[in-house]
Amino acid sequence: MSVQPPNGSSNAFVWPEEGLNAVPDWLYTSDEIYQRELERIFYGPTWNYVALEAEIPNHGDYKRSWVGEAPVIVTRGADGNVHVVENRCAHRGAEFCRSLTGNSKEFICPYHQWTYDLDGSLRAVPFRRGVKGKGGMPADFKLSEHGLRKLRVATRNGVVFASYADHVEPLDQYIGPEILKDFDTLFDGRPLKILGYWRNTLYGNWKLYHENLKDPYHATLLHTFLVTFGLMKAGQKSAMIADPLGRHGTMASAKGDEEEGVDQKAVNKEMRKMIELELEDGRVVGFVPEFKSPWTVTMQTIWPNFITQRELNTLGVRHIVPRGPDSIDMYWTMFGYADDTEEMTKLRLCQSNLMGPAGFLGIEDNEAIKWVQEGARRSVTEKGLTLLGGRDEGTSDTLITEAAVRSMYRYYRGVMGL
Ligand SMILES: [Fe+2]
Known part of the structure; x- marks a missing residue:
């Protein structure tokens, strides 16, 4: 049961004494906080x-x-x-x-x-x-x-952003060079071809979705599909990139590119395969190189409502529409390029099974986010931990950290006056 301020006064929102190593439950459950977010973030100077x-x-x-x-x-x-x-x-x-x-x-x-x-x-x-x-x-x-x-x-290169604010920095400055690098790899100016849509309602606070994609720790632990079929391993070349303000992020990894000096046996012991399975059709986890990028996967969070996904050869974006403190509507748009061969379009569609509300990966994030929301809403304890990686913030070259989550909340607390 998260504590609501007794009189609606914002003074009642006191961040836990651990600072950025803890996240208070009222962040996900309070109507007052949510209204302030709409006003200062979504209708404020953001794209x-x-x-x-x-x-x-x-x-x-x-x-x-x-x-x-x-x-x-x-x-x-x-x-x-x-x-x-x-x-x-x-x-x-x-x-x-x-x-x-x-x-x-x-x-x-x-x-x-x-x-x-x-x-x-x-x-x-x-x-x-x-x-x-x-x-x-x-x-x-x-x-x-x-x-x-x-x-x-x-x-920018076919992606449309809007702002209610009269004054907001130019879009390229807003996104910033660290994030634009992978954004422009996906949106390189070639005309896009829309391949399809999903829509789903998710019973979780909108910030939990950002946290999920700024939390590379969960990738090989929650997503047993990744581990079982060799898509991702802790210890492979990866990065969690943040912009200097901490609001945007890029989670990047390179399939099959293992870092030197990693004790793979020890890593494998930490990652649990549910069962020994093999895929009949390997296309869904295959990769046909097509980008000038060291990464086979980049997932970007662009503050406050946008996610770009390049997972192997399946490409898409997600649009977060907040619906109160405890719910979002998610709009997924899958696409390819207008000049794709028919074969490439088929591959993108085949691999799109990884994504979406019932995707081999998407389904688990949806469940995990819902569970966190339920924990925040129903239980007696009032905060969660973001201790991984100590007090590090911003960009890191390991998956085993919550540094980017901390940077996001440093920025957020400034905007929200918390
Ligand atoms: Fe995930």
Whole structure:
């Protein structure tokens, strides 16, 4: 049972005395903390992933998306530019766009048929002048003052980000060179081809998903599939990379590239294979080299709502949509490149079995995150430990550390005033 502040006062949120070596349960369960996160993080000076440009290639294409909890629509306007507008009619606030994707010349709110251009400008209001001189909008009503709320938009090699903040640093500076290196390996400017989607609701706090991908310790312990089929071993060449602020991360590893001087027998003893199994079809864990990168796997967390995944030859992104302190909706988009051969597309699809809510790897993360949330919500103890690697923070070349989790919370505590 996590302790809630008695009077809702933020002074009641006291971080444990262990500092960054502990994480308090109220971080995952408190409504007040969650509201502050929406305001300061998701609607604050951050770049939030909203779509891939390949999803809206033609004029008039649109896609429903979210920034934090807020519904938005990503559009390709008549001008060819990408726009992100709030999915909320300027009149009565209806979340009017109901289809996930589509193509249209305009948006019409079904409630009173207020009509907007794809860039969010208000074009028409029915009965604006009333009927027979009665009713209607006031004479000084200006269409130009009542469009949909427009968000700032930035794109990089086909990935679209949006921000509610008026002032946010340029996207390349926001992501930073340490993280852009592997981001640009995946998104190298080649046109993408969308291969498919998954959606799932996960009963865990949104930060647990970031923690999971900044916690390389769990990879060979939770994911017995990795160990059983030789995809990953503790002791193989790997890195956990953080940006200087600690908010973003890249978990990287190289299959088959074992570090020198590692006692493999001792390592194998720590990693538990559930049963001795062999795969009938090895393609799912195979790798066809195609990137200029030392890594066969890179999983990136880009603060606050975006995950890029390059696992062998299967490629994708995940979009975190928070739904209260104890739940997220996860949107997975799998893709390849427009110039892929049919064989490569088949390989990407075959290996995509590793991913998604029921993937050979994805399913276990979902379960583990749910268990942590249940522990935080139901038990009497009030904090978890992040002791691995002592007080180290930031980038590390070992998997057996929680250094990147600590850097994330150092940054987070600054933003949140905790
Ligand atoms: Fe995992």
